[in-house]
Amino acid sequence: xxxxxxxxxxxxxxxxxxxxxxxxxxxxxxxxxxxxxxxxxxxxxxxxxxxxxxxxxxxxxxxxxxxxxxxxxxxxxxxxxxxxxxxxxxxxxxxxxxxxxxxxxxxxxxxxxxxxxxxxxxxxxxxxxxxxxxxxxxxxxxxxxxxxxxxxxxxxxxxxxxxxxxxxxxxxxxxxxx
Amino acid sequence: xxxxxxxxxxxxxxxxxxxxxxxxxxxxxxxxxxxxxxxxxxxxxxxxxxxxxxxxxxxxxxxxxxxxxxxxxxxxxxxxxxxxxxxxxxxxxxxxxxxxxxxxxxxxxxxxxxxxxxxxxxxxxxxxxxxxxxxxxxxxxxxxxxxxxxxxxxxxxxxxxxxxxxxxxxxxxxxxxxxxxxxxxxxxxxxxxxxxxxxxxxxxxxxxxxxxxxxxxxxxxxxxxxxxxxxxxxxxxxxxxxxxxxxxxxxxxxxxxxxxxxxxxxxxxxxxxxxxxxxxxxxxxxxxxxxxxx
Ligand code: SF4
Numbered sequence: 131x132x133x134x135x136x137x138x139x140x141x142x143x144x145x146x147x148x149x150x151x152x153x154x155x156x157x158x159x160x161x162x163x164x165x166x167x168x169x170x171x172x173x174x175x176x177x178x179x180x181x182x183x184x185x186x187x188x189x190x191x192x193x194x195x196x197x198x199x200x201x202x203x204x205x206x207x208x209x210x211x212x213x214x215x216x217x218x219x220x221x222x223x224x225x226x227x228x229x230x231x232x233x234x235x236x237x238x239x240x241x242x243x244x245x246x247x248x249x250x251x252x253x254x255x256x257x258x259x260x261x262x263x264x265x266x267x268x269x270x271x272x273x274x275x276x277x278x279x280x281x282x283x284x285x286x287x288x289x290x291x292x293x294x295x296x297x298x299x300x301x302x303x304x305x306x307x308x
Numbered sequence: 309x310x311x312x313x314x315x316x317x318x319x320x321x322x323x324x325x326x327x328x329x330x331x332x333x334x335x336x337x338x339x340x341x342x343x344x345x346x347x348x349x350x351x352x353x354x355x356x357x358x359x360x361x362x363x364x365x366x367x368x369x370x371x372x373x374x375x376x377x378x379x380x381x382x383x384x385x386x387x388x389x390x391x392x393x394x395x396x397x398x399x400x401x402x403x404x405x406x407x408x409x410x411x412x413x414x415x416x417x418x419x420x421x422x423x424x425x426x427x428x429x430x431x432x433x434x435x436x437x438x439x440x441x442x443x444x445x446x447x448x449x450x451x452x453x454x455x456x457x458x459x460x461x462x463x464x465x466x467x468x469x470x471x472x473x474x475x476x477x478x479x480x481x482x483x484x485x486x487x488x489x490x491x492x493x494x495x496x497x498x499x500x501x502x503x504x505x506x507x508x509x510x511x512x513x514x515x516x517x518x519x520x521x522x523x524x525x526x527x528x529x530x531x532x533x534x535x536x537x538x539x540x541x542x543x544x545x546x547x548x549x550x551x552x553x554x555x556x557x558x559x560x561x562x563x564x565x566x567x568x569x570x571x572x573x574x575x576x577x578x579x580x581x582x583x584x585x586x587x588x589x590x591x592x593x594x595x596x597x598x599x600x601x602x
Contacts, residue, residue: 133364134367134368136360137357139361169360271367
């Protein structure tokens with residue numbers, strides 16, 4: 131076990147949509163769920179974060195912001211898309227400005243969390259599942275520091291694992307819907 | 309026993325601070341998070357969590373903004389360690405205070421070095437923090453000299469009565485500025501420890517990976533040194549019983565800091581500066597007048 135799995139610091143970005151998932155992410159930090167038990171710290175700074183939690187829909191306006199946050203994060207890092215909107219537009223999928231692929235339209239996503247809104251339990255599940263991926267990336271980095279495993283080039287195809295199958299998420303993963 | 313003309317205990321103190329200091333500081337940081345979580349009705353992380361955080365940061369990708377920043381952060385660490393070693397060697401207290409201040413200034417320079425607006429704002433706020441606590445810390449040194457006739461920590465630790473007998477109000481004043489020095493709420497203006505959202509992250513915004521880990525390490529050293537200052541007030545005669553009393557007092561103050569941290573909301577910097585200077589003026593002033601007439 132490397133140490134990254136014991137101290138996953140998250141940064142959270144809420145795109146458009148209804149803010150429901152945003153609230154649920156914060157709920158995961160409250161005394162009832164207490165994500166800090168697992169060493170999770172909610173940081174506001176991409177440079178300090180290991181896990182990027184995206185909630186809400188991705189649209190033309192916030193896509194560059196999401197890309198920017200992702201680029202500022204340091205390896206090893208993973209991305210978790212939380213909620214139907216972040217996974218694939220959700221109920222807003224057919225809006226004219228919403229990217230129907232969700233987060234992976236902009237950055238590679240490592241884990242998808244279904245739900246509208248996501249349950250705090252599933253968010254914690256996803257973070258804990260994501261920890262294994264972080265672990266893998268950290269090992270790769272150690273072996274070959276030059277290869278930072280930057281997956282920017284294959285944005286949208288860098289799906290390494292999914293907590294739930296994308297197709298299970300209502301309104302997600304159906305790129306050909308329009 | 310003597311070595312190079314100094315008591316062997318000076319060397320023991322220095323070595324202990326260098327090696328055991330960060331371990332104790334790390335445990336205290338973990339305890340802080342655990343107790344804070346308890347006070348908020350949460351389970352909280354393990355006590356070892358700060359160590360895991362440190363190791364994780366150490367293994368992250370290297371992305372320093374510029375070389376100067378790293379140099380300043382290293383100097384911050386080095387001067388804090390030197391200040392603590394001077395203190396635990398039983399050397400001059402004034403020397404310890406000045407080296408410590410130099411370290412604090414290097415942290416501020418590191419904040420400015422990145423040229424990021426967030427870090428610069430954090431650095432400006434850190435300057436206000438230093439301005440707020442410095443008068444009281446100097447009054448501690450002045451009171452110490454007036455009460456014991458020396459700046460030597462050694463002689464204070466082996467005096468007949470604990471220094472708090474002569475400096476009760478100055479001790480209270482030091483408690484007040486300790487919250488500012490440890491950057492705890494309500495005075496966590498330059499960099500919040502718990503909220504983690506403070507105008508991104510105050511002075512450490514642009515620090516990442518190893519640089520941030522070094523800052524954490526310096527905090528551990530700092531905490532132990534400041535608690536040492538507190539313990540100094542309760543120590544006398546140089547015996548073991550007195551040493552235990554001093555450690556207990558220091559830990560009690562640490563607990564008090566955590567309670568304060570969890571129960572107060574942040575104040576504006578004006579309130580911090582004004583209140584800290586008033587505290588220094590009133591508590592320090594009355595205590596010094598008392599020393600003049602006793
Ligand atoms: S998935 Fe549902 S709850 Fe979450 S942001 Fe979208 S619409 Fe709101």
